[in-house]
Amino acid sequence: MSENKREILFNAFDMNCVVHQSPGLWRHPQDKAADYKTIGYWTHLAKVLEEGKFDGLFLADVLGTYDVFNGNNESPLRTGAQAPVNDPFMLVSAMAAVTENLGFGVTAGTAYEHPYPFARRLATLDHLTNGRVGWNVVTGYLPSAARNMGQDDQMEHDERYNHADEYLEVVYKLLEGSWEEDAVQADKASGIYTDPAKVHPIEHEGKYFKVPGIAITEPSTQRTPVIYQAGASSRGMKFAAENAEAVFVTSPTREMLKATVTKIRDAAQAAGRDRHDIKIFAMQTIITGEDSAAAQAKFEDYKSYADIEGAQVLISGWMGVDLSEYGPDDVIGANVKSNAIQSSVETFQKASGDEGKPWTIRQLAEWVGVGGFGPITVGSGAEVAEKLIDWVDYTDVDGFNLAYAITPGTFEDVVKYVVPELQARGAYKTEYAKGSLRNKLFGEGDRVKGTHRAAQYKVANRLAAQA
Template identity: 90%
Template sequence: MSENKREILFNAFDMNCVAHQSPGLWRHPADKASTYKTLGYWTHLAKVLEKGKFDGLFLADVLGTYDVYKGSNESPLRTGAQAPVNDPMMLVSAMAAVTENLGFGVTAGTAYEHPYAFARRLATLDHLTEGRVGWNVVTGYLPSAARNMGQEDQMEHDERYNHADEYLEVVYKLLEGSWEDDAVQANKETGVYADPAKVHSINHEGKYFKVPGIAITEPSTQRTPVIYQAGASSRGIKFAAGNAESVFVTCPTRETLKVAVAKIRDAVQAAGRDRYDVKIFAMQTIITDETAELAEAKYQDYKSYADIEGAQVLMSGWMGIDLSEYGPDDVIGENVKSNAIQSTVETFQKASGDSGKPWTIRQLAEWVGVGGFGPITVGSGAEVAEKLIDWVDYTDVDGFNLAYAVTPATFEDIVEYVVPELQTRGAYKTEYTEGSLRHKLFGEGDRVKDTHRAAQYKISNRLVAKA
C-alpha cells in the first residue's frame, strides 16, 4: 500500500449542456445530464461534490457550435455534442447557496465580451460566493462563435493570446487598482458610503481597449478570482506562466503528463514565480465500484452507449480539423496545422495503443466516446486510489480534473469508493480549509501573491508609484 502525505486535489469537470465529454451517454438510464436546465441538477451535484471534499466544480463553456465536422450544425445537434449549451455563470449563485466550501471555476472567453462589463460579473460572483470563484480564461477556438459575433473568423492562435493579455490587464486594473481597501466606509452618521478620494480611475488605453474610468464594484473577498487556464501550446504556457494559478492539462499517459507538468513549472519559475504557485490538474475519467469486476462491467456497459459520430464532432471542433474528410482507418498526420486548440492536435497525433502505432480516427473516436480525450481509470476504489497516488508521485501533478461518463453517478461513485481510500492513505483532505478558494488552494491568504502578474496593478502599488 502506498504512503503519501501530499494531498491530491479534485475538480469535477462538467458543462451546462446534455453531452459534455461522453457523447451518447446521455441516453444511459443512470444519466441525468438532460436535466441540466434545472437548478435541482446543479444543487444536487454541488452537494455531492462538497460531501466528497472536492476542491471545485470546473464548468466548461463554448459560445458556438462544433460545426467544423462536415461544415454543418447537423451532427452536433443530432448527437447533442455540447449543443445546446447554456451560460455557466448563472449556475454559481444557486450552488453556492447550498454549499459552504466548494469552489467554482467558470469558463469565459476574452474574445467577445468587453472586460469592463465582465470584471463586474466576476466581482459580483466573488461577493455572492464569499470568495469561492475562479475564472477559467479561454481565448476561443470555434469559428462558429466568431461568425455569430460579427467576425469572419477567430483571430490567429497566438494573436488571440496577445489580445487576452491586454484583456486581463484591464480586468486586473479594475479589480486590483481602482478601489482602495478602505474606500467603503458605510458610515450612517456622515452619510458616506464610499470615499470618492479612495476610488481611482484606471486610465487604460491600449491596442484593443480604452477604459478610462473606475470599477463600478467595490472590492470582493479575493478581488481577482483565482485564474484558471487550460492552454498547453507554447503560447498558452507563456500566458499561463504569468497569469494562471491553476492549469488544466490533458495527457494520455503518465509519461507525457510528467513532461507537461515539468514544462509548465519551468515556465512559471522563469516568469519569476515559485514553481508551485500554480496548481496543475490532469484530466481523468474514473469508473469505479465496490470491486474491480463490477467496475469493469460498468465500463463495458457505458461503452455500449458511446456515440462515435458525436466523438468525431467534438474532436473536429477541438482540433479545427474536419475529421469527416478522413477515413476511419486514417491517422492524423504530423503536417496538420490548426487554429483551434493546438495542444489537442499534438495529443491526438501522439496517441497510440499498446502496439505503439498511432491510433486511427476510429480508435480515437472510441476513446473519446467515454470521458473525452483524457485517460480512463477503471477499478475498485482501492485500485483507483493507488493509481492516482502513483500518477501524482511520478508526474508531480497536484490533482485531477474529473470528467464523467454518466452524471451525477460517476461523481457519486468517486465520493463513495475512491475518496475514503485516498483519505485512508493520507492522500486526500478530511476537512476543508476555511476561507476563500485561493486560500483553500494555497494557504496564503485571499489575494494574489506579489509575484503574480495582477499584483503590479494593486492600488497600493499604484499609490506608492505616484508618491
C-alpha cells in the same frame, strides 16, 4: 500500499449542456445530464461534491457550435455534442447557496465580451460566494462563435493570446487597482458610503481597449478570482506562466503528463514565480464500484452507449480539423495545421495503442466516447486510489479534473468508493481549509501573491509609484 502525504486535489468537470465529454451517454438510463436545465440538478451535484471534499466544480463552456465536422450543425445537433449549451455563470449562485466550501471555476472567453462589464460579473460572483470563484480564461477556438459575433473567423492563435493579455490587464486594473481597501466607509453618521478620494480611475488605453474610468464594484473577498487556464501550446504556456494559478491539462499517458507538468513548472519559474505557484489538474475519468468486476462491468455498459459520430464532432472542434475528410482507419498526420486548440492536435498526433502504433480515427473516436480524451481509470476504490497516487508521485501533478461517464453517478461513485481510500492513505483532505478558494488551494490568504502578474496593478502599488 503506497504511502503519500501530499493531498490530491479534485475538480469535477462538467458543462451546462447534455453532452460534455461522453457523447451518447445521455441515453443511459441512469444518466441525468438532460436535467442540466434545472436548478435541482446543479444543487444536487454541488452537495455531492462538497460531501466528497472536492476542491471545485470546473464548468466548461463554448460560445458556438462544433460545426467543423462536415462543415455544418447537423452532427452536433443530432448527437447533442455540446449543443445546446447554456450560460455557466447563471449556475453559481444557486450552488453556492447550498454549499459552504466548494469552489467554482467558471469558463469565460476574452474574445467577445468587453472586460469592463465582465469584471463586474466576476466581482459580483466573488461577493455572493464569499470568495469561492475562479475564472477559467479561454481565448476561443470555434469559428462558429466568431462568425456569430460578426467576424469572418477567430483571430490567429497567438494573436488571441496577445488580445487576452490586454484583456486581463484591464480586469486586473479594475479589480485590483481602482478601489482602496478602506474606500467603503458605510458611515451612517456622516452619510458617506464610499470616500470618493479612495476610488481611482484606471486610465487604460491600449491596442484593443480604452477604459478610462473607475471600477463600479467595491472590492470582493479575493478581488481577483482564482485564475484558471487550459492552454498547453507554447504561447498558451507563456500566458499561463504569467497569469494562471490553476492549469487544466490533458495527457493520455503518465509520460506525456510528466513532460507537460515540467514545462509548466519551468515556465512559472522563468516568469519569476515559484514552481508550485500553479496548481496543475490533469483530466481523468474514473469508473469505479464495489470491486474490480463491478467497475469493469460498468465500463463495458457505458461503452455500449458511446456515440462515435458525436466523438468525431468533438475531436474536430478541438482540433480545428474536419475528421469527416478522413477514413476510419486513417491516422492524423504530422503536417496538420490548426487555429483551434493546438495542444489537442499535438496530443492526438502522439496518441498510440499498446503496440506503439498511432491511433486511427476510429480508435480516437472510441477513446473519446467515454469521458473525453483524457485517461480512463477502471477499478475498485482502492485500485483507483493507488493509481492516482502513483500518477501524482511520477508526474508532480497536483490533482485531477474528473470528467464523467454518467452524471451525477460517476461523481457519486468517486465520493463513495475512491475518496475514503485516498483519505485512508493520507492523500486526500478530511476537512476543508478555511477561507476563500485561493486560500483553500494555497493556504496563503485570499489575495493574489506578490509574484503574480495581477499584483503589479494593486492600488497601493499604483499610488506608491505616483508619490
